[in-house]
Amino acid sequence: MASPILPGTGLGSGLDTGAIVKALVAADKAAKQGQIDRGTTTNTASISGIGTLKSLLATFQAALKDLGSTTTPQFTGFASTTSDAKIVSATASNSAVAGTYTVVVDKLATSSKVASAAFAGGATSPIAQGTLTISQGGKNYTVDVPAGATLQSVRDSINSQYQASGFSANIVSDSFGSRLVLGSSTTGAGSEIKLSGIAELAIDGTQPMPGTPTATSAGAIGALPQDASYTVDGMKMSGPSNTVSNVSGLSMNLVATGTATITVAGNNDGLKASIQKFVDAYNAVANAVTSLTKPSLDDDGNPTVAAALTGDPLPRSLLAAIRGPLSQTGAGDKLTVLSQLGITTDQKTGALNFDSVKFTAAMNDKKLGGEVQTLFTGTNGLIERMNNVIKPYTDTGGILDTRTTNLNVTKTRLAADQEALDRRVQTLTDVLTKKYNDMDTLVGKLKATASNITSMFEAMSAQQKNS
Structure with a gap:
């Protein structure tokens, strides 16, 4: 206000x-x-x-x-450099030793991928209730398949439970219908995938699918998994992984076949x-x-x-x-x-x-x-x-x-x-x-009163002079 x-x-x-x-x-x-x-x-x-x-x-x-x-x-x-990162990449640790290494990659380690028989009804085809067992390298991974399951729900169950274990499931369709395709990030000989427990999803990953598959064909897609084969300064080596550490303090990643030179320096x-x-x-x-x-x-x-x-x-x-x-x-x-x-x-x-x-x-x-x-x-x-x-x-x-x-x-x-x-x-x-x-108002009134009184006295004085 x-x-x-x-x-x-x-x-x-x-x-x-x-x-x-x-x-x-x-x-x-x-x-x-x-x-x-x-x-x-x-x-x-x-x-x-x-x-x-x-x-x-x-x-x-x-x-x-x-x-x-x-x-x-x-x-x-220490730091490592490679003459061709498309063949071999490398990382040196503090325990590395300065030097130069010639690496020849003959074969890369590969993984297993398998496909089931075809389902004419596609991804929504019903799958029998039971326990699906995925076997690899002596280990078993089980998937409970409930009543009312479909090919798609089985795929989703595998992914949700075992993607962290390196498995990846998908559905691929061809002229015969849809197939469950299962791959693994595990490489090396003996890493074939097998599925058992539910007849229509059974797959023997040690057997390749025929070149001209049929509706009932199931097995490995492409070549069977193999170990990596390579040489370091002429020494023959092999192993199940493409990440290798045969040289002390040096981790190498085999990328493709060919020859590359790795240099380690301070x-x-x-x-x-x-x-x-x-x-x-x-x-x-x-x-x-x-x-x-x-x-x-x-x-x-x-x-x-x-x-x-x-x-x-x-x-x-x-x-x-x-x-x-x-x-x-x-x-x-x-x-x-x-x-x-x-x-x-x-x-x-x-x-x-x-x-x-x-x-x-x-x-x-x-x-x-x-x-x-x-x-x-x-x-x-x-x-x-x-x-x-x-x-x-x-x-x-x-x-x-x-x-x-x-x-x-x-x-x-x-x-x-x-x-x-x-x-x-x-x-x-x-x-x-x-x-x-209020004070100003009061002063104003007093002034007015004083003025009136003055006027009265002046009038009285004037009358006395005139009398």
Whole structure:
């Protein structure tokens, strides 16, 4: 509701009652308003700063997860290259030995795929109730086929129960009807698939289907499964899988028949790139904490504008927490601390420095490349320790979540305080305005009375002069 403050000079008193009321209200409001404004400014900056910390730590954790990946290791001491990845690909571990290997792939390991007799009714053909047994390599896998089952439901049951075991069922139709086709990811001689237990689905995977199948034909599709056959530097080898590890520290994946050369060498460049990723990710957090807590300085070095979290102990406690793992001793044999790789902490900024010259010396002269992975991603390695100290801050309901919740509570309270102050100011304005309006009215009446009395005396004086 608009205040009825008089816009200007009082009609009765001639005083600027509106200005008087505004000044009195402003004086009464100033202290509390200043308190609310300062609290709001600090609270808003803190909410923003905590949000920035959350984002930074999420990015840091993502970087640590990538660096600590077990599927794509980032700190392997050796790297392997192949002359033809279409023939053989290879991955070297820390136990590899530098060298060159010639691999000739004569045969790839293959898997079994079988097809049932045809069902003229298609995918919805009824299947007799019973237990279907899938046999492979001495192991049996059973599928309960209930009453009212169809070819399609049997296929779905196999997939839902045994896809994790490497089996894949489908339905393929030809001129005779629909057939259940079952394949396996298991390779090698002796991995033939057999189905038994339900007569119309019985398949002997050791027998190939004839070149010209009939409606009742069932058996293996294509060639029977076989072992891989290959040579490494002229040595004849074979096995049931196309992923082989006959050479110590080297895992090879046979892709196609042919010849390829595998070269294993120290992974200095890869290690350097991975370490730099870690250093950059850490420094992003350390530098951000500094910027969130360090106020702006004038030319004389005196603080002028406070940063979002200036004076707040939380960012410093976080920085101290992530610094802790850096100085802890690792579980390696010769490589136990980061300084051996040329990584040191800048005492002024808290950021990490990475000396590539010292790193190269550690790799070439001290031969520490094979232990870098253990230092970073081994049991209780640096990545694991760093994640452990970060989790209390980033977990749901953790330190940062709790802090954000408390700040939002404060934000709500400040808003309520502002509303209460606004109501109080409005009430005070209304009360003072009414009082000064009443005063002005009274002064106006008194002036009118005085004027009347003066007029009366003047009239009386005039009469006396004329008499």
